Amino acid sequence: xxxxxxRTLLLAALVIYSSPLIAASSASSLNVSVEVVARTLVTLxxxxxxxxxxxxxxxxxxxxVPQAVFFRIRSNASNGYxxxxxxxxxxFTQAEIRWGNSGATVGTDGAWIAHGYDTGTTTGSLDVxxxxxxxxxxxxxxxxxxxxxxxx
Numbered sequence: 001x002x003x004x005x006x007r008t009l010l011l012a013a014l015v016i017y018s019s020p021l022i023a024a025s026s027a028s029s030l031n032v033s034v035e036v037v038a039r040t041l042v043t044l045x046x047x048x049x050x051x052x053x054x055x056x057x058x059x060x061x062x063x064x065v066p067q068a069v070f071f072r073i074r075s076n077a078s079n080g081y082x083x084x085x086x087x088x089x090x091x092f093t094q095a096e097i098r099w100g101n102s103g104a105t106v107g108t109d110g111a112w113i114a115h116g117y118d119t120g121t122t123t124g125s126l127d128v129x130x131x132x133x134x135x136x137x138x139x140x141x142x143x144x145x146x147x148x149x150x151x152x
Contacts, residue, residue, distance in 0.1 A: 038077035038151035045070040048143045051130065053091070055138045062131050069126040069145065073115075077151035080116040086146040091136040095145055096129040106145070114152065 047069045057063045075081045085106040088094055095106040097113070104111040115122070128145055 036076065038075075038079070040073065040075035040077055040081040040149045040151045042083075042147075042149035043072045043074075045072060047071075047145075050140050051143055052140050053132065053136065053138050058132060058136050058138055061134070062129055065128045065130065067125045068128040071124055071126075073122045073124070073149050074120070075118070075122075075149070075151060078117055079152040080114060081149050081151050082112040082114045083147050084112045084150050085110050088144055091133045091141060092130050092144045093133055094131045096131070097145065098127040099124050 048065070051063060051065065053063060073081065083099065083104075085095070085097065085104065087108050087110045088106055093107070097104050097106060097111075099113055102113045102115070104113045126145070130144065
C-alpha cells in the first residue's frame, strides 16, 4: 500500500514538473498625486488683556504701545500668509500696526498684513498706536487688537 501511494505521489510530481509553466506578465502604471493642504498656525506668546487710557492720552488722541504683542507663526502655505485683524470698537477709532517693515491701519472694517512663505517658525512683535474717540474718558479698556493668521 505504501508503495502504491509513493508511486502515485511520484507520478503526480512528474506530471506537475514536466508540464510547461505558463506565466503571463503584465505591466500597469500607477499615478500618485498628493495635495498638501496649506495650514497656518499663530501662537500668542504675550498680549495685553487691557489698556489704561490716561487723561493725557485722551487729550493727545492716541496711545502708543510698542512691542504690544509677541507671537509665533508656523505655516506651510507656499503662497505665504496674512495676519488678519478684526475691526476696532469703541473707544478706539483705529489702530496703526507695524510688524517689521509692514504696516496696516485697522478701522471699522478690519485689515490685514501679507507675509511671504518662510520655512520653519516666524516670530514677531507688533507695535501699536491706538487712535481714540474724541472725548473718551480715562480708564481701563479691553485690549482692542485681535488677529489671526490665515493661509493665502
